[in-house]
Amino acid sequence: MTASAISRAAGTSQTADTARGATPSPGRARPARIEGLDGLRALAIAGVLVYHLNASWLPGGFLGVDVFFVVSGFLITTLLVREHHRTGRIALGQFWVRRARRLLPALLLCVLTSVLIARLVSQDLLVDVARQMVGALTFSTNWLEVTAGTSYFDQTAPQLFMNFWSLAVEEQFYLAWPLLTLGLLAVSSRIRVGAALTIGATSTVLMALLFTPGTDATRVYYGTDTHVMGLMGGAALAFAWASPQLATWVAPSRWGRPGRYAVPLAGMVLLAQMALLDEQSSLTFRGGIALATLATAVLVMGVIERRPDGATALQRVVRHPVAVWVGARSYSIYLWHWPVILLVALDNPSAPGTLSHLLTRVWCVLVTLALADLTYRFVEAPFRSLGFRGVASSLRASATALTRRGKKVVAGVVAGVALVTAVIVVTAPDMTETARMLAENEAAAQSDDPGAATPTPTALTSPAPGRATTPIRSTGPTTGGITATTATFTMPKGPEIDAYGDSIMVGSLQALRYYFPGIRIDAKSNRRWSDGLSEVRARGDANRRAVVLAFGTNAGVDADAVEQVLDALGPRRMVVLVNIMGPFARIDSDNATLELVARGRPNVVVADWADAIRAHPEQVQSDRVHPTIKGAHLFSKTVRQALADLSQR
Structure with a gap:
């Protein structure tokens, strides 16, 4: 499931100034910070987590990925539009560096730690780990696994970093989308929205056409071309939100009577899909994911709308401190949850429906939340606020306080971890x-x-x-x-x-x-x-x-x-x-x-x-x-x- 959408938990990633010089339309004044999106991330990561803990508990929980895609597409496009409005340009190099410092440090920590622990628990989890690590660090997991013939739906060899496929989809999107956005910012808002919706619709059609019932659907599910509709739906919403001329498009309260029911209905549709949809069903690939994208877009509209009569029920829910806390850490939760589930489940086999199984799953959640919180506090936040150079300077300053012996110990630990990881990767088995x-x-x-x-x-x-x-x-x-x-x-x-x-x-x-x-x-x-x-x-x-x-x-x-x-x-x-x-x-x-x-x-x-x-x-x-x-x-x-x-x- 997704990664970069959920990494923007705080700071500038949730900031949205007015994208045009015009005064915002009534009922949609844009705050300095978009409240509530962390809460939507919390809903999404909860769906993914429950689905991976036990799919029978929430068969369609995998749709949390598509919720992340919509939120991510909306936030990133909003940032690009805002930067262009403020400076008249988009600094592509800085944009990509920001993405790297938000994602890579936590990802690298998760990968190294998981590989080391997997060697102690079961070598089966290290099959093809070199390819998995390359895919994770180069954001190419989806295409590397498709090329290798790996099946997302085959449980013979569960992969340690299987969940990184969606991170790859997002980062590939981020590589191309700023370039396209530069061109689209030269045309009218309606054309921008239409272009984003057209790309999303094309992806939806490709997914439906390439899916063949009764055959493995990994190529369709992993493909950037076939699974980009959520990102494009979020991008279209961002373009509309930035345009005073399209105010009614993104303000449900201004849709008349239908707008009164649109947001609650979207929430019910999304929850019903999570409860009922199957990952290999024809309905999933032929309209199900597209419907989840649409429902999420409406929910985002309900979250970002500023109403004169105060916060709505949805806004109060997604702004709850617990939802904000989970959403802020959802990138790290996403990174850690799948390796933790595999490692803990292998060490504690239990049958579904038993108390032991339930307790094992609860333990997985607790371990995941603990690791995610530590990663958020000591890895994500420092790199987000200080950047690569700032963190490096801070580390150098700390190193000067160490004795010569202390420096040798630190250097030895770093070298030892690198050497052990290399040996594990080189000696990993070729099959389980x-x-x-x-x-x-x-x-x-x-x-x-x-x-x-x-x-x-x-x-x-x-x-x-x-x-x-x-x-x-x-x-x-x-x-x-x-x-x-x-x-x-x-x-x-x-x-x-x-x-x-x-x-x-x-x-x-x-x-x-x-x-x-x-x-x-x-x-x-x-x-x-x-x-x-x-x-x-x-x-x-x-x-x-x-x-x-x-x-x-x-x-x-x-x-x-x-x-x-x-x-x-x-x-x-x-x-x-x-x-x-x-x-x-x-x-x-x-x-x-x-x-x-x-x-x-x-x-x-x-x-x-x-x-x-x-x-x-x-x-x-x-x-x-x-x-x-x-x-x-x-x-x-x-x-x-x-x-x-x-x-x-």
Whole structure:
């Protein structure tokens, strides 16, 4: 999520003098400081923080990024317009230096500290850390990760600095936008606003066109070209606010009766989106983010408007001391929260819905707030007020008070940190243990004869499965265009079972072969339910009367795709649908979809993997998705139990 928008917590970044020499219109006199924007930042960072702590608590909390984008676009454009009005020019070099001193010191501290601690907690978090550090320090994270093929939605290898993608989007915007602003300041206010809105609308259309349902959306989500609508919406608002001729555009109280409801409605729309929208939903990419941008712009209007009848309810909320405190530190909160969540969660595994999970998340919040406050006080504020040279002079003055021994100690610590960091980066693994295991198992799935031998994995946790043999006849209704005729189900043996799945099944390959000797497994990472039909048709064996299906961990569950696979298999085969588990907001709804599809099909049962693994969080890999060796045994036993249940209906 975003960074530079939230870094402007105090000082000149929230100052907005009258952009033109004309007297401001009634009801919109501009103060020396824009009150309330810190409060909007607090709302935004709260959404992002809750979303990353547990996506099911606030599925659309990621929209906090777009709130930051709007606020950032508004503030920066206001600063540029103000400077041009005051001096007749825009000092581009000084502008970019100001951005660097606001962002880089805190960012560098966060990166170095996180890398050092990650080395102690888990080397998995250091995979590709060199590329991540380059992206963070050059504001190119989004494009570096897109080029590398990294998926924002793939939980196999959670990245330590994944959240820096939006910082990159903003800084790339800031690199080009001052140049465009110089040209736009030569034309009328209406043309400026129209140009900003046109760029934002173009970005919205590109996002909608490039998004393909059922495929990975990282390129669309990370792209500067496809995710700049919030920044441009804020810029358009700033241009309008600077123009007395466009007063009614940015003053809801002057819109007549609709203006009375516009701001409350915008707040309700934004909160509803945060509560309901899913990160991979078509609605998100085809209008959802644009709607959140519009709602935020209206909220900004409500915050900046000066009303003769006093502060509105919204203005009182966003000016509350707690909101201001959080908003002022929101850049540092944003920087620290994701590394803290990863590091703390890895060291304290817990199942969602448990007291331990809740306490771990509370601890993450407390640690994040403490680090953010320290960073704000001792890094952000000094560099913001003194600049690079001022801080350097202050450090030199402090150094003169040190003894020769003290200077050597300080120099040694600095050199030691640099050396250790370099060694960590150079020796970082090229893939996580989970990814390595999945790659080995995928290769084994393609090369091994499933019936040749029974693998004996380590850390066996239960005896070989028993056999249920009582035949049960089951009759069901017509479903999916296929008549469910009477079928006899008994517990199948391994050679009678076909299994298709994604990386969860890949990770459970050896355990499945142990519990079901002779089972045929066709599994590959990132498989979707939309891939299931072609896989079943291409590789299905009619002589295998039981089929296990485990798709959708990363991409979710598509009810239509599941129905198509079940229709293709027919009513006379035993079918096990394995539900999903992971740190995704959609887990409950996806699993409910599987239950709904299975209902009414007497030959279909759902294996409750989510419930089974939730009780054993220690049996999940560091990515919070894939099973460990013991977890793979639990997965296999869950499948076995589902087959037994189907045999005994």
